[in-house]
Amino acid sequence: MRNMNDDDLLEKASKFVPKVAFMFLTPGPLPLSPLWDKFFKGHEGMYSIYVHSHPSYSGSHVPQDSAFYGRRIPSQPVYWGTMSMIDAERRLLASALLDSSNQRFVLLSDSRIPVFNFTIVYNYLMGTNYSFLSSYDDPRKIGRGRYNRQMWPIVTVEQWRKGSQWFEIHRNLAVKIVSDQKYYQVFNEFCVKPCYNDKHYLPTLVNILLSNVNSNRSITCVDWSRGGPHPRKYGWIDENVELLNQIRFGAECKYNGNTTNICYLFARKFLPSPLRVLLKVASSVLGFDP
Structure with a gap:
């Protein structure tokens, strides 16, 4: 860079493309990866992928032409409801933060799908300074x-918050999360059952540090209508895709201060069985590039 002239410097700076970091937290393989590959296709240079799986999973079956090939990061075992879940999330964030072009960070599970095409998702995330x-x-x-x-x-009951572990955040908030020691130590020591770190640590941390730039809503649709500790699982969908359209346009929320019916960019929990239908309607319904 020291040897660059002004023209070269300005040209290089003008070509900077902010990226979305898609961070997958999964115990093993990603059964819905063919749908995600279709989602990412044609948008190289606008996204990064990071996969945190169990250390025992080799990932050797991932095709070389997949967007997920070679994207695993060093990992540790993860146990639901414990601080190991937060450690994995921070590990993913730290890995993604090493790339300065990553400006938005999405935490995803192995059962989540995109319900809009890449362009809509990218513009939605890049078009706001709020985190979700x-x-x-x-x-x-x-x-x-x-x-x-x-x-x-250090943490008062008035500051205490609950929420979903699956987030989409701005780079500034990602830096705050990976650098936190003060609140991490408190949760690590005192958040024990019936307290679950993945339900309370980040919602409380964000409420304390940067609540003014958080939307306080998720952009992942989850169906809790059946009650219980876990949401509904989708093991089958009809090709008339009423479910998908309900997820895509069936809610109302605020985006940059304006009312919109595009509130969810992703949905879970989808089992592998609907994959054939999802791939079939990816272009006609979800708007993926053919």
Whole structure:
């Protein structure tokens, strides 16, 4: 760079393309990867992919022409509800932050699908300075009832929040998360059952540090209507895809202060069985490039 003239310097700077980091947290293979490959196709240079799987999973079956080939990062075992889940998320964020062109960061599971094409998702995320991380005050036993008084005074019950672990955040917030030691230590020591770190650490941290730039909503559609500790699983969908269109346009929310019915860019939990139908309607319904 020291040997660049002004023309070369300006040309290089003008070609900077901000990227979205897609971070997959999965125990093993990604059964819906063919759909994601179709989603990413043709948009190289606008995204990065990072995969955190169990250390015992080799990933040797991933085709070389897949967007997921060679994208695994060094990992550790993850156990639901424990700080190991947060460690994995921070590991993914730290890996993605090493690339300065990554400006938005999406945490994804192995059962999540995109419900719009890449261009819409990219523009939606790049078009706002807000992060999308669910963070809310739940006065019930499954909310404030999980607060441990030993967290006081570093974390107060008034600051305590609950939310989904699956997020989409701005780079500034990603830096705050990976650099946090103060609140991490408190949660690591005092958030024990019935407290679940993946439900409370990030929602509380964001509420304390950067609540003014968080939308307090998720952009992943999940169906909790059946009750219980886990959401509905989609093992079959009809080719008339009413479900997909309901997810895509069936809600109302705020985006940059304006009301919109595009609130969800992703959906879960989808089992591998609907993959054939999803691939079939990817272009006609989801708008993927043919």
